[in-house]
Amino acid sequence: MKQPPAIRYRVEALDPHAHLYGITLEVDRPARITTVSLPVWIPGSYLVREFAQHLQRLHAWADGHITPARQLSKNTWRLSLPKGTRLLRLRYEVYAFDPSVRTAFLDACRGFFNPTSLCLRVHGREAEPHALDVAPPGHAADWELATALTPLKARRNGFGHYIAQDYDELADSPVEMGRFWSGRFKVRGVPHRFVVSGAPAGLDGERLLRDTARICEAAMALWHGNEAPPFDRYLFMLHASADGYGGLEHRHCTALICQRGDLPLLPDTGAALSPGNGMAAEPRLKATDGYTSLLGLISHEYFHTWNVKRLRPHEFARYDYEQENYTQLLWFFEGFTSYYDDLLLHRADLIDDATYLQLLAKTINQVLQTPGRQVQSVAEASFDAWIKYYRIHENTPNATVSYYTKGALVALCLDLTLRQEGHTTLDAVMRALYERCAGGPMQEADLLAVLKRLGRRSYAREIDAWAHGRDELPLQALLEAHGVVWQTEAAPLAQRLGLRVSETDGLVLKNVLRGGAAEAAGMAAGDEWLGVELPGSAQGSASGWRVRKLDDVALHMRGQNQCTALVARDGRLLRCPLSWPPAARTVRLSAGELAAHSPLKTGVRFSRKAVTPSK
Structure with missing residues (x-):
């Protein structure tokens, strides 16, 4: 580029101990009336987060002369400039101490930011x-920087100048700074980089790269067969913390958080266990392993590279950073992605049939144990994400359903139906939908059109019932038709009582589920369950017991059908007559004689030839 961009940002780690970034914005040839604003939300996380609350000390100069910036709203400023102004410079600070993937963070050990939090x-x-x-930060000469933006003039440590083709690309390109582990690999010739901050010294980086590469190849094979993907670079940014989990997708990268204990670690000998080095392969991953959850997160966010960042709701053809952007299709974009994240782990040969079915059963049970599934459809939940999904409270499971989990089950039902009828698969539908929409905005009508063409009939009835309706999904019948064994077993006591509890500091009720025994007894979220009174002798005396966890309740209720629950609420002691409910059941899946067309039997598998590791 011969001329530097007319809009330039400079970001400095102004004061790590005060968690302050300093930002300078320069605008060449500004309009006489120039308006600037900070986004109120970040794409991919559907909540108005009010990033401007952390902006302070905004000052402006027109050709070196101080000029006032009039604030018009919570996040917008307007400047009236002299005619012929050549350069507008704004200087401000942003407080950054949110360790999530959605905003910005800065201390003496690490820096991270999304431009939506910093760049007007x-x-x-x-x-x-x-x-x-x-x-580069003045307090730490050994820091490095990682970002998916295109470098213009960057140092070997990553600090320096980068360019974005427009504000959307800038907003979609987070930055990681600090001391981090870094590794690289190629898939189908596309360079991928993985950086990990906060990792312990025993991180098995080679295993992380190897497993991630297998996931990437499985995703590329699904979307493009043997063709190259529609991007020329990709960056994984993972922060390992004491207690965290989550991710946010971007066009050329993803930002991830996991617990340190979820990372793959070298054995005590210090040598990585891997096939071909004379040592045994790693043990097969279990559904309960933290590393399995991490790989599922990696798979989920990478799948979003196609399904959200390119193929996306038509309402997101152009982001409006000033307000909510509504769509009823998050059940497709998040739900179908959730269906494929674990399925791709299976196709990458990272988990076996049993582990996959355990993960699937977990999703099924999560949905079946949510009374809100009978109150709200996943299409409605998608539209209401701005006020419900990210604003969880004690009544959330009674009022709404997750478009992630139930959306994944809608995808499962659709895939199993398509495979059973024998004309196509959901894999083929996703590829055809991507081609139909040219990797861009789509509507539900596009999905229905592709389904009708490939499936040779209309699937409008199924989509209407499963995505827009509230009836139960035909999960058992469809899974059994594909050779999956559907069994039920005794549910945990919390589910039996209709409760979600915390046992960290006494027995505290987090949620009281609609229609459950606890609700019928008059128990409420926030109650501390102190004890139980049991029917006593024939003279009508009562026997009371202190309880601190649900196991205590189960111990004292053996052989009893009635009790009085003693709870503390708002400083009062209450007695709630509790009728012991009948045994509840939970779903368990196992592989029987799997059908030849089962998703676990078909689908493009991982190909080692397509992956090239590099140092």
């Missing part, structure tokens, strides 16, 4: 190239 948008100039210059 210049109205009317969004389509122009934007430059980002990140200065």
Whole structure:
């Protein structure tokens, strides 16, 4: 580029101990009336987060002369500039101490930011190239920087100048700074980089790269067969913390958080266990392993590279950063992605049939144990994500359903139905849908059209019932038709009582589920369950017991059908007459004689030839 971009940002780690970034924004040839604003949300996380609450000390200069910036709203400022102003410079600070993947963080050990939290948008100039210059921190000479943005003039440690083709690309490109482990690999010739901050010294980076590469190849094979993917680079940014989990997808990268204990670790000998080095292979992953959850998260966010960041709701053809962007299709974009995340682990030969079915049973039970599935459809849950999904409270499971989990089961039902009828699979539908929409905005009508063409009949009735309706999904019949054994077993006591509890500091009720025994007894979320009174002798005396966990309740209720639950609420002691409910059941899946067309038998598998590790 001969001329530098007319819109330039410089980000400095101004004061790590105060968690302050310093930002300078320069705009060449600004309009006489220039408006700037900070986004109120970040794409991929559907909640108005009010990033401007952390912006402070905003000052502006027009050709070196101080000029006032008038605040118009919570996140918007307007500047009236002298005619012919050549350069507008704004300087401000942003407080950054949110360790999530959605905002910004800075301390003496690590820095991370999404530009939606730091970079003011210049109205009317969004389509122009934007430059980002990140200065090396003065307090830590050994820090490195990682970002998926295209470098213009960057140092070997990553600090320096980068360019985005427009504000959307800038907003979609987070930055990681600090001391981190870094590794690289190629899949189908596309370079991938993986950086991990906060990792313990025993991190088995080679295993992490190897397993991630297998996931990437499985995803590429699903979407493109043997063709190359529609991107030329990809970056995984993972922060390992004491207690965290989550991810946020971006066009050329993803930001992830996991617990340190979820990372793959070298054995005590210090040598990685891997096939071909004379040692035994790693043990097969279990559904309960933290590393299995991490790989599922990696798979989920990588799948979003196609399903959300390219193929996306038509309402997101152009993001409106000033307000909510509504869609009824999150059940497709998040739910179908959730269906494929664990399925791709199976296709990458990272988990076996039994582990996959255990993960699937967990999803089924999560949905079946949510009374809100009978109150709200997943299409409605998608639309209401802005006020419900990210604002969890004590009544959430009674009022709404997750478009992740039930959306995944809608995808499962659709895939099993398509395979049973023998004309196509959901894999083929996803590829055809991507081609139909040219990897861009789509509507539900596009999905229905592809289903009708490949499935040779209309699937409008199924989509209407499963995505827009509230009836139970035909899970058992469809799974059994594919050779999966559906069994039930005794459910945990919390489910039997209709409760979700915390036992960390006494027995505290987090949720009281609709229609359950606890609700019928008059128990409420927030109650501390102190004890139980049991029917006593023939003279009508009562026997009381202190309880601190649900196991205590079960111990004292053996052989009893009635009790009085003693709870503390708002400083009062209450007696709640509790009728012991009948035994509840939970679903367990296992592989029987799997059908030849089962998703566990078909689908493009991992190919080692397509993956090239590199140092």
